[in-house]
Amino acid sequence: MGFKLFLLLEKFLIILPKSFRKAFFLMLASLAYRVSKRHRTISYQNLDFAFDGKLSEKEKDDITRYAFKNLAFNFLHALELRHMSINELKNKITIDNIEAVERVHKEGRAVIYVASHYNSWELGTASVGAFVEPLIAVYKKMKNQAYEDWLLEARGAFGNISMEKTNVVKPLVRNLKKGVACGLLIDTNISPKEGLMVEFMGKSIRQTSTPAYLARKFNAAIIPVTMRTDDEENYTLMLFDEIPVEKTEDEQADIQKATQLQADWLTKLITNEPKFWFWLHRRWKNDHPEIYI
Numbered sequence: 001m002g003f004k005l006f007l008l009l010e011k012f013l014i015i016l017p018k019s020f021r022k023a024f025f026l027m028l029a030s031l032a033y034r035v036s037k038r039h040r041t042i043s044y045q046n047l048d049f050a051f052d053g054k055l056s057e058k059e060k061d062d063i064t065r066y067a068f069k070n071l072a073f074n075f076l077h078a079l080e081l082r083h084m085s086i087n088e089l090k091n092k093i094t095i096d097n098i099e100a101v102e103r104v105h106k107e108g109r110a111v112i113y114v115a116s117h118y119n120s121w122e123l124g125t126a127s128v129g130a131f132v133e134p135l136i137a138v139y140k141k142m143k144n145q146a147y148e149d150w151l152l153e154a155r156g157a158f159g160n161i162s163m164e165k166t167n168v169v170k171p172l173v174r175n176l177k178k179g180v181a182c183g184l185l186i187d188t189n190i191s192p193k194e195g196l197m198v199e200f201m202g203k204s205i206r207q208t209s210t211p212a213y214l215a216r217k218f219n220a221a222i223i224p225v226t227m228r229t230d231d232e233e234n235y236t237l238m239l240f241d242e243i244p245v246e247k248t249e250d251e252q253a254d255i256q257k258a259t260q261l262q263a264d265w266l267t268k269l270i271t272n273e274p275k276f277w278f279w280l281h282r283r284w285k286n287d288h289p290e291i292y293i
Contacts, residue, residue, distance in 0.1 A: 003146040014083050021076060022232075029072035033065055040064055042292065043279040049291045050201040050270075066275040070119065073232065077122040078154040086130055086158065093127045097239045101132055104221040104242060110176045111135075112211045113225045114243075114262055116187040117278035118269060120235055124227040125183060126158045127237045134159035135181040138168055140188070169210070176218045183225075184211050186262050189283055196256055197287075198263040201270065205263075205287050212258035215245045222258065224265045228276060240265065 013021050033040065043064040047055055055063075081089075104111055113128060113135060115121060125137055137155060141164050142148040152162045160183075163171060172182050186207055195206045215222045224240040243265065245258040270277045282292055 025072040025076045029069040033068040039280045067279045081154040094236045110220045111181040113183040119227040119276040129160035130158035137183045198260045200263040212255040
């Protein structure tokens with residue numbers, strides 16, 4: 001019953017002018033900021049840890065407020081993608097450094113896009129699929145199956161295929177061999193059994209090594225990708241130059257180095273514009289649980 005009401009709300013929102021939809025989600029973001037003390041606290045804890053307590057209270061509060069707004073806008077973008085034409089999407093997006101992908105394709109190699117929860121990840125994934133190349137986007141299974149189906153429909157609107165992360169490596173390998181791109185998030189909290197220890201924001205943390213492993217094994221290219229905006233209306237899809245993966249006799253060292261380079265890329269991105277990252281989740285909870293006490 002609840003999800004049916006949500007679908008009715010979606011139909012209502014989509015017939016309203018975009019300015020009204022945006023105002024509605026801004027209101028939700030403001031409300032969420034006020035009522036969710038837990039997530040405000042998590043954001044402050046993350047910011048204190050990542051920046052060694054050097055940010056002022058105002059800086060932390062401004063970044064936290066924006067994190068709530070950014071999350072609301074990602075939800076708005078998912079809703080709109082379900083009803084958006086490719087021309088409407090094209091009018092919102094500028095692509096930077098598509099040459100990085102073109103160089104890889106000229107070499108006949110597949111691309112592994114590494115991404116994060118930074119700015120509009122929903123628009124970013126859709127834009128890669130629409131204007132660069134369709135990809136297999138790996139996601140973590142959600143608790144609400146109805147909402148998961150709704151979200152995956154939005155994410156598949158422009159040619160992408162979603163695959164749940166459990167037992168996903170073999171399907172990714174089959175597709176990489178065929179030249180099909182994939183997209184992997186590198187900033188989610190993972191269990192101690194997964195990934196490798198790297199330095200991220202100057203702190204030790206476990207990060208997935210799957211991109212480096214697959215790139216080295218199958219001669220694919222790791223290309224970081226993200227979005228950013230100045231006005232929350234027009235967005236730039238930022239494609240970065242390939243992160244090299246060496247292939248020496250020491251496989252583990254090669255994978256470790258390439259995984260660290262990905263962490264370095266994300267560290268630089270967040271340090272330059274910290275407001276765009278998703279500070280509301282406990283990224284360090286497995287490796288540094290003490291910061292959340």
